[in-house]
Amino acid sequence: MSQVSLDKAIELMTSRHTSQIKDRHAAMIRRVCSSKSVYAEGFPYKELDKVIQIVELLLEGIRAGSEELIDPLCRLITHCKKDFKKEKMSDEFIYTPKLSEFLQCLTPILKEEMGNNADLIISVCSFVSEIAHKDVDLFKNDEKEKSILNKTDPYEDNPMNVLKKKGTKYLQAIASTTIPEGLVHVLADNSNHYDIAAQTVQTISALSIYEPLAKKIGELGALKDLIVVVCNSGNFRDPLVNICIECIWNILEQSGDDIVKSLGREELLLSLRWTLQKVISEGYKLTDRKLRNELMILITSVVACPETHSFLLNKDESSESFLEELVRFGSHDEINLASAGNAAKAMWGTEIEDLEFKKLVWTAICRTVSSGIPEAIEMVEKSDFLPALLLYLDPGQNNQTITRWEDPQVKELQIHTLHCIFNILPFFQEHFQQQNGNYCLVHFLSTYSDIDRKVATLKALEIASQCSEFKMELAEEGLFDTLLDIVQSEADYPLHARELALAIVSNACRDCRDNQKEIRRKGWVEVLKNNIKPLPPTVSGEPDQFLLSLLDCLWHSVLSNKRSLIHFIDIEGISSLLDFLDNCLEVHRRIVISCMCKVLKVKRGLNSFTQWSSSKGMANASQLLVRIYEQEEERLGIGYTEDKVIKDPQRPLACTEQKINKGFERLREALEEAEKQSEMSILRKRQLEFVRKRDLRASIYCCLSQVGFDCNDLTPQERQKMEVIRMYPDFRKGELLLDIKNELESLGIRPISDDRVWLQQCLDEALEQASNTIKNQSMIAREHKREEEQELSEFYKTILKNGRRS
Secondary structure (H helix, E strand, C coil), rough: CCCCCCHHHHHHHCCCCCCCHHHHHHHHHHHHHHCCCCCCCCEEHHHHHHHHHHHHHHHHHHHHCCHHHHHHHHHHHHHCCCCCCCCCCCCHHHHCCHHHHHHHHHHHCCCCCCCHHHHHCCCCCCHHHHHHCCCHHHHHHHHCCCCCHCCCCCCCCCCHHHHHHCHHHHHHHHCCHHHHHHHHHHHHHCCCCHHHHHHHHHHHHHHCHHHHHHHHHCCCCCCCHHHHHHHCCCCCCHHHHHHHHHHHHHHHHHHHHHHHHHHHHHHHHHHHHHHHHHHHHHCCCCHHHHHHHHHHHHHHHHHCCCCHHHHHCCCCCCCCCCHHHHHHHHHHHHHHHHHHHHHHCCCCCCCCCHHHHHHHHHHHHHHHCCCCHHHHHHHHHHCCCHHHHHCCCCCCCCCCCHHHHHHHHHHHHHHHHHHHHHHHHEEEEEEHHHHEEEEEEEHHHCCCCCCCHHHHHHHHHHHCCCCCCCCCHHHHHHHHHHHHHHHHHCCCCCHHHHHHHHHCCCCCHHCCCHHHHHHHHHCHHHHHHCCCCCCCCCCCHHHHHHHHHHHHHHHHHHHHHHHHHHHHHHHHHHHHHHHHHHHCCHHHHHHHHHHHHHHHHHHHHHHHHHCCCCCCCCCCCCHHHHHHHHHHHHHHCEECCCCCCCCCCCCCCCCCCCCCCCCHHHHHHHHHHHHCCCCCCCHHHHHHHHEEEEEEEEHHHHHHHCCCCCCCCHHHHHHHHHHHCHHHHHHHHHHHHHHHHHHHHHCCCCCCCCHHHHHHHHHHHHHHHHHHHHHHHHHHHHHHHHHHHHHHHHHHHHHHHHHHHH
8 A cells, every 4th residue: 555656546547558447547546545545644735747647537538438437536536625735835835836727627527528427526516615715714713803802904904805805825726717617517507406506506605705706607697597596496494595695695796786687587586586485485484584585685686687677567377476576565564554453464573684674675666666667667656655655754653563663673664765765756756745745754854853864854855856746845844944954053964964955945946936935035045145155174074065055056046036136135145155256166166156147137236246355365356257267267278478468369268288297297196096085086076077068267257247347456467368358259259160160171161152251251350359359468568567667667766865865
């Protein structure tokens, strides 16, 4: 026995005298893997090449029909589960890359190139699973130790997250092979073979902890096969079912939404429905309820794909569709307990698992309705689903539907109810109104004081306030009084809640004159005016978004009503807008100037505009607008001469290419990279992109044209800029006509003579206007230079006089 070695096994299997004696080959491999062999504790790392060679020779013999080699190959693979031995510390690092080659040589077994032999497949899967688990415990123990000692470093990633992203050297080795493809192939062809499916699922579960492998397995379509294994299991309490569920979640967590779309098949959804029905009808244990919830989570995830919604409407051989069944699950207890009380029998209990299941059912129904399929909307509208939801929001309800739950559970159900209404309300406006939904929302908002329920209700009301049929009813229910209290209570409500309240008022007053009158009577004009100011940096939340909601509310609820607009002017609203404009961000600047344009259409506002002065530099309102105009030109890259005179008379408003210093370019890139880390960065970026599409210079011209371009004193440089501003529409028209002419020429289109003459006359007129503006700017520049020279001369004369006297 001591003389057995891998070299002798290879020699026996390759010698021309013994290469065909397969029974001796089998005996030799059994001796190599026996407990009395020199390899009893495992193969050395440095002999991994020889193990690979033996495996390939055995596979070659099996392909040739030597079935007696199957058992020895299984023994050899099983023996490789033992740790490879290292004679030197460097062996592991030198020979570990060979592990990928060894794993790759086993893939023909999984891809059925050797025939569908259960023993071989199970052996390979068991070996791969064992390899995948190596060193994983080190990460788990590290995480457990940190949790026990409460050592959490905000700059250090969680050990299990490191494992998911980077893996172990063994998981990395598996990822470099086609083992995942082989496993998915085996599972797809053997989902009805319990032993093979069980071992394959366990192996896939072991691999799915590593993100690249989980993504790869998901992309290969393993999810549908795992669901088939779950649904085909005769015993839903089989541990294999739980392993499949865990594996599914690992893959979904790592792979994202694209993989979920691969599950959008009718047969899979029907299989999940059948399995769910079986668990509900036969299950009674806690583990059964947990499995029921796991299946419902999976169904809810699948229903997130709109392509699957039509499948929920099919009845086939059933008396009700899947959607009808879900509606029954989600509304049975509420309706029956509310009507029959204690005499009614509840379908679900009040445990944590039952609460979670109810929320999942409601979510699945809402997702199905959200696609807008008329049949789904009609079916849910005719059901008791919406009345069941509103039972949790009606302050007058105190039946068994509510009282059987604990207070924290009631709160959780109410918040989820509000989320559901937020998503489905646009599809059930008339039905919602018939069920007194607006009454429930308004009075629910004033009944509870906790912020979570307040915010959830405000979100639902924001959707309701967009419905034109609801606006008057919401006001009649006293909504504006409650919202006014929220906006004014800065210490009691977070900024987000106050922002939602302003959005609701804005929606309710949009194109609704009666509501605009109502808020004026309730003192909203003063409240809005007092809040037009930059918020201190100590305020938590998103001040930028709050101020946008405030300005939007001002526009639709105050400035859109003539009497409210006049009242806003009378309480010094123009001064508040100008003070804010002097300090606001770019994203607010455009809407503030638009508000100024609307306010200045009323002649009563002229005095407020001309008398205003900045608290920062004592600039007047015209100077403020000129400064903003210059900043807009700088953003657009508009160039002027050294004397601040227009460069190109043909395109006085056109942009020039900006030259960016490399240092500033790097600074810009660093700032953009830092901005990516912010939660609100995407929203802010989109808002800036939107506001920058509009030329702010047009709004500034509109403001100044209302009050006059010479209503305030200006410096010579500001007078030069004002010459451009007063001609903005003419310059803009001239550039548009020039663009039309150039485009016609590029397309080879020749206008008729009258059009050509008219176009040239317009262009000549625009050029003359630009030339006159240049003359005016040059004259202002010369006068300013002469005044400076004269002042300097007088200054020198004063010095000389003082010197002579001394």
